[in-house]
Amino acid sequence: MDFRHTDEQLAWKDTLHRFMEREVGREYTRKHDENRQFPDEVYRKAADNGWLGMLVPEELGGVAADPVMYAIFCEAIAKFSLDTAACLMTSMFTISNVVYHGTPEQQAEHIPAFLKGERRFSISISEPQAGSDAANVSTKAVHDGTDWVLNGNKTWCSGAQLPGAWIVMLARTGPDRHGGLSTFLMPNTADGLDIRKMPTMVRRSLGTTEIFLTDVRVPDSDVIGTIGEGWKYIAEHLDYERLGLAASYVGNARTALDDTINYTKNRIAFGRPLSSLQVIKHRMAEDETALTAARLLVFNAATKMVHGEKASKEVSMAKVFAAETAFRIAFNGMQAYGGYAQLPEYDMERYFREAKHGMVGGGANEIQKTVIARHMGLSDR
Structure with missing residues (x-):
């Protein structure tokens, strides 16, 4: 290929x-x-x-x-x-x-x-007891006349606090684990919504929130699709989300590695550039190799999707490897920079924070490996 x-x-x-x-x-x-x-x-x-x-x-x-x-x-x-x-x-x-x-x-x-850029959208799936076990949603939606009344607590809703944001929310409308979930549209100004920004170490510009719902009324006209099909709808967008995340980790890691290369070339220690030390240059050579492999995994998955092939396994492989590679590159960069790595003006501490989040956000690496194993025919039981 x-x-x-x-x-x-x-x-x-x-x-x-x-x-x-x-x-x-x-x-x-x-x-x-x-x-x-x-x-x-x-x-x-x-x-x-x-x-x-x-x-x-x-x-x-x-x-x-x-x-x-x-x-x-x-x-x-x-x-x-x-x-x-x-x-x-x-x-x-x-x-x-x-x-x-x-x-x-x-x-x-x-x-x-x-x-037009006038309206933003935030996805709301996770809850305090429904993170990696995403279908364990307990936020309830009960039909009342021509409305649905929602009560519950959501977490990790990125961008929900932004002006003009609408939230696509997954809520429970029935007892079935997957078939009892539905999706609803609501503005972030809806009565009964309490949106609180969380002081996370990453996604500081986008912002991540916790949401408390108390008798939030959503009209029938703001139900997305068919009641009971919410899990299927949410699952459909995961490949695109994870492909985008994997590609973004590759881009971020590229800059982190380039910065490390430039820094070690110009940092003199023991009478010579840090980059001339075998332990440093071998580490960067390994990082370059891993980053090239991560990028190939991303575009392998993307190419399969272009051809209309199911690529959930390939997307998960790309996300796992890209996230782990980005973290290793940022970690090695922190080591190469020494104490200066802690200073914001050197950027490496931000790369490190962002790379660590990549191993959890958008589906933890452990979940991605379970997806990969399932596509290999390995049972969960």
Whole structure:
């Protein structure tokens, strides 16, 4: 299989690189990370460029980019700022629930506003007792006349606090573990919603929240698809989410490794550059090898998806290996920088924080390995 980019793909990558270099430099990223500030200007410019519509079909106003172009996008954005990539990706894959399962009225209300950058979307699945065991949802939705009344507690809802955000929420409508789950749309200003930002060590620009629901009323018109089909709808977007995450870890790791290479070339110790020490250069050679392999896994998965093949195993393989590689590269960078690694102006401590999150966020590595094993025919029992 040939993973070399076409001229069109290379031009797309170059366009993204020039945009990020112009709009999102290192100081911008540091400032927004430190201040926990959403990159609103970049989000709106991405919308103006039509990039938010990458996963939206042309007939609904999008550009319908294929998975390879999407992976290039996530990698290129994250090379400059992983958090900015997360800010864009979260809305992009969450809106897919409306794109593919929403009513014509829901699509008409939400998709144009999303494509203009006026509306953001947050996915709400996890709960205090339903993290990796995602189907263990206890937030309940009870039908009352022409409304559904929701009560419960949600966690790890990224971007739910942002102005203009709508939440796609998974809630229990029946006793069946998977068949009793449904998805609902609600604005973050709905009565009965208490959204609290969590002081996490990563995703500081996007922000992650805990949500408390007390008698939140959602009209029948804001149910997504069919009652009882929510788990299926949520599962459908996971491959795109995990592909984007894997590609973004590759981009972030590329910058972390490049920074380490540059630092060790210029840092003199024992009368010579750190990079000349065998232990340092061998470590970086191993990191370069692993990063190349991680990138190939990402584009192997993306290419299978382009050809219409089921790629859940390949996507999970890419996410696991990319996350572990990014963490190892950031860890080695911390070691090479020594005490300076702790200082924000050197960026390495941010790479380290972000890489650690990659091994848990969007489906923990242990869950990804279970998915891989299942596709290998290895039973869970």
